[in-house]
């Protein structure tokens with residue numbers, strides 16, 4: 001089995017695994033509002049709370065990035081905004 005954590009550390013990086021059930025697609029990356037559902041055929045949507053327009057995949061990527069940044073900060077590791 002490949003030790004991805006060790007590989008990341010050798011490269012001077014950190015690797016955190018995000019819960020596979022983390023609702024990256026149906027959480028608004030602007031305000032955090034969680035939708036009840038998000039069928040796969042919906043590719044673009046507007047948040048009912050803050051009215052931000054989202055591309056499904058870009059929104060999910062942003063949520064995963066923010067989750068990773070939270071995990072880095074929780075681990076006491078200093079991170080830049082990007």
Ligand SMILES: [Zn+2]
Nearest residue numbers: 028031047050
């Ligand atoms: Zn929102």
